[in-house]
Amino acid sequence: MAELSTPHRRWTPARLDVRLKLALLCTASLASLQMQLYGLLGLLLPFALLAIARRASLGARIRELRWVFWILALVFAARALFTEGAPLVSLGPVAVTRQGLQEAVNACLRLALMFVLGGVFIGLTPTGEIKAAVQWYLRPIPGVPAARVATMLGLIARFIPVIFAEAARTSEAQRARLGDRRRSPVGRLATFGLPLVRRIVLSADRLALAMEARCYSELRTEPELAARGRDFLAFGLGLAMLAVALAV
Amino acid sequence: MAAIIEIRNLVHRFADGTTGLDGVSLDILAGSFVVLAGANGSGKTTLLRHLNGLLTPTSGTVRVAGLPVAQNRLRARMQVGMIFQDAESQIVGETVAADVAFGPENLRLDRCEVDRRVAAALAAVGLEAAGDRRPHLLSGGEKRRLSIAGVLAMQPQVLVFDEPFSNLDYSGVRQVLGRMVDLHRAGRTLVVTTHDLDKVLAHADRLILLDRGRIAADGDPAAVAAAAEAFGVRCPPLAAERLSWLN
Numbered sequence: 001m002a003e004l005s006t007p008h009r010r011w012t013p014a015r016l017d018v019r020l021k022l023a024l025l026c027t028a029s030l031a032s033l034q035m036q037l038y039g040l041l042g043l044l045l046p047f048a049l050l051a052i053a054r055r056a057s058l059g060a061r062i063r064e065l066r067w068v069f070w071i072l073a074l075v076f077a078a079r080a081l082f083t084e085g086a087p088l089v090s091l092g093p094v095a096v097t098r099q100g101l102q103e104a105v106n107a108c109l110r111l112a113l114m115f116v117l118g119g120v121f122i123g124l125t126p127t128g129e130i131k132a133a134v135q136w137y138l139r140p141i142p143g144v145p146a147a148r149v150a151t152m153l154g155l156i157a158r159f160i161p162v163i164f165a166e167a168a169r170t171s172e173a174q175r176a177r178l179g180d181r182r183r184s185p186v187g188r189l190a191t192f193g194l195p196l197v198r199r200i201v202l203s204a205d206r207l208a209l210a211m212e213a214r215c216y217s218e219l220r221t222e223p224e225l226a227a228r229g230r231d232f233l234a235f236g237l238g239l240a241m242l243a244v245a246l247a248v
Numbered sequence: 249m250a251a252i253i254e255i256r257n258l259v260h261r262f263a264d265g266t267t268g269l270d271g272v273s274l275d276i277l278a279g280s281f282v283v284l285a286g287a288n289g290s291g292k293t294t295l296l297r298h299l300n301g302l303l304t305p306t307s308g309t310v311r312v313a314g315l316p317v318a319q320n321r322l323r324a325r326m327q328v329g330m331i332f333q334d335a336e337s338q339i340v341g342e343t344v345a346a347d348v349a350f351g352p353e354n355l356r357l358d359r360c361e362v363d364r365r366v367a368a369a370l371a372a373v374g375l376e377a378a379g380d381r382r383p384h385l386l387s388g389g390e391k392r393r394l395s396i397a398g399v400l401a402m403q404p405q406v407l408v409f410d411e412p413f414s415n416l417d418y419s420g421v422r423q424v425l426g427r428m429v430d431l432h433r434a435g436r437t438l439v440v441t442t443h444d445l446d447k448v449l450a451h452a453d454r455l456i457l458l459d460r461g462r463i464a465a466d467g468d469p470a471a472v473a474a475a476a477e478a479f480g481v482r483c484p485p486l487a488a489e490r491l492s493w494l495n
Contacts, residue, residue: 213325
């Protein structure tokens with residue numbers, strides 16, 4: 001049974017201590033602001049390959065993440081068109097500049113790096129461990145209810161699939177009565193949104209009751225976290241990678 | 249056997265003034281298997297929620313193992329484990345094992361004891377191989393068994409089931425009923441609300457019919473079931489009270 005809850009079974013990079021993983025992710029986010037093209041590419045490519053290798057169907061994942069590509073396209077367009085510099089192509093009142101293109105590529109690479117690193121972090125870390133790390137980092141801060149925040153994080157993670165399921169059920173029920181033929185977007189939003197919110201609130205209410213029935217308290221058994229030598233070694237290697245990426 | 253639950257003149261009025269329970273008095277003996285039946289709105293769920301202090305009586309008392317629930321809610325919740333009608337809504341954890349650990353962690357048990365209890369509870373409901381799975385991907389029967397495991401890990405003396413067979417297919421009903429019978433054989437006290445008497449009656453040793461917040465009949469399942477139709481509960485076919493769904 002110990003294997004179900006002990007954070008470290010057999011050590012692999014995926015089982016790096018979650019606090020160190022989180023610290024590395026935050027450091028990488030900040031460091032990426034100072035990185036240039038080759039540094040960003042050098043960091044992005046191996047992690048993107050890792051993310052792709054872990055996914056069963058690349059096509060399905062790309063379809064799932066199409067909104068990310070839209071965001072990247074918007075950022076690219078905004079940076080490319082509205083950064084001052086030597087014009088390459090003029091489009092009426094605005095022009096694509098060399099500096100704008102460079103800024104746009106870097107900004108998109110930074111965002112893509114954050115999406116990929118975040119995705120790899122979430123993919124390699126159970127939500128329970130992320131919750132435990134957040135609680136560990138918040139605990140020393142006076143006035144912050146670390147246990148409550150961690151429980152809320154866990155509940156949000158638990159509730160996301162419920163919200164999607166409720167939304168799908170509400171949508172199906174409305175389409176079955178031709179609700180999708182309503183012309184007014186406001187009317188459609190109201191007839192879809194209000195019942196959905198009501199169902200979600202009721203679910204939350206039932207969950208609160210069930211938690212109460214199981215003696216929910218903020219004073220709970222603390223999650224076990226343990227950083228070992230190999231964790232620190234991996235953390236050090238991660239920092240070294242970031243330093244190299246900053247230097248190039 | 250001594251009474252583990254004693255209810256005296258329990259009255260519950262809701263905020264809108266409607267009466268949920270109207271002077272209910274009963275004793276539930278330790279180790280018994282009690283079925284509470286009644287039409288919708290008869291007060292079954294309201295009564296269950298008083299057993300572990302989720303509701304506060306308007307008047308009257310509920311005692312569990314001799315202690316008044318209103319003054320000892322935590323103790324009552326440790327002794328009376330409640331399995332809700334909607335299994336999905338009581339799942340808290342991101343994995344099956346994390347969900348079962350939720351209760352023991354609330355009791356601030358040390359990690360080894362939490363792990364031991366989680367293992368034992370999962371084994372008791374046949375989910376020992378599912379510890380790392382995501383709860384929302386389980387089948388209906390498995391989710392119900394998970395909710396039983398979550399309560400078992402707190403080692404309560406009494407298990408209270410609110411409509412345990414709702415939304416379950418035949419296989420799910422058999423899975424859940426099998427676990428309930430095992431738990432009863434292991435010495436737990438079971439209180440089950442249902443309006444599907446035929447699924448559970450063969451295993452019960454007492455049937456209580458509720459009607460508009462009052463006890464309408466109480467006694468031997470075979471005798472009381474004959475009167476069930478008058479209170480909006482389908483009377484099982486003849487001899488069905490002796491015909492287990494597990495056979």
